[in-house]
Amino acid sequence: NLDRTDMARAFANSLVDVTRPGGPRLDGFMILLRSSGSSVASRIARERIAAIHHATATQAISGQHAAEKAAVFLALVAGVQLLRQMLELQPIAKADTNVLTSILTDVISALLTSVS
Numbered sequence: 001n002l003d004r005t006d007m008a009r010a011f012a013n014s015l016v017d018v019t020r021p022g023g024p025r026l027d028g029f030m031i032l033l034r035s036s037g038s039s040v041a042s043r044i045a046r047e048r049i050a051a052i053h054h055a056t057a058t059q060a061i062s063g064q065h066a067a068e069k070a071a072v073f074l075a076l077v078a079g080v081q082l083l084r085q086m087l088e089l090q091p092i093a094k095a096d097t098n099v100l101t102s103i104l105t106d107v108i109s110a111l112l113t114s115v116s
Contacts, residue, residue, distance in 0.1 A: 008112055012104035019084040021093045069111045
């Protein structure tokens with residue numbers, strides 16, 4: 001079992017790696033982004049995200065306000081992917097991977113360890 005700090009670093013490492021500029025784009029995220037204007041597509045996406053990704057994140061986080069923290073975690077993942085890989089916003093797209101991993105580790109760790 002990973003402790004909270006190791007879990008945060010593992011998530012951060014994975015997020016930095018999967019969103020590297022020029023890396024493979026995640027088709028599911030691209031489809032979600034492009035279909036967000038459709039109420040039917042949004043409902044389907046919301047249901048799938050809730051059933052799969054949010055449920056998994058909520059279990060990993062646990063504790064008080066786990067569902068809310070898990071949703072913020074998913075928003076962080078989506079935002080990093082959007083800005084780093086799709087829009088290639090320079091400060092995050094060209095960031096040193098060690099620096100970015102450290103920043104994300106701190107943010108994720110805060111979500112995992114906060115009590116309020």
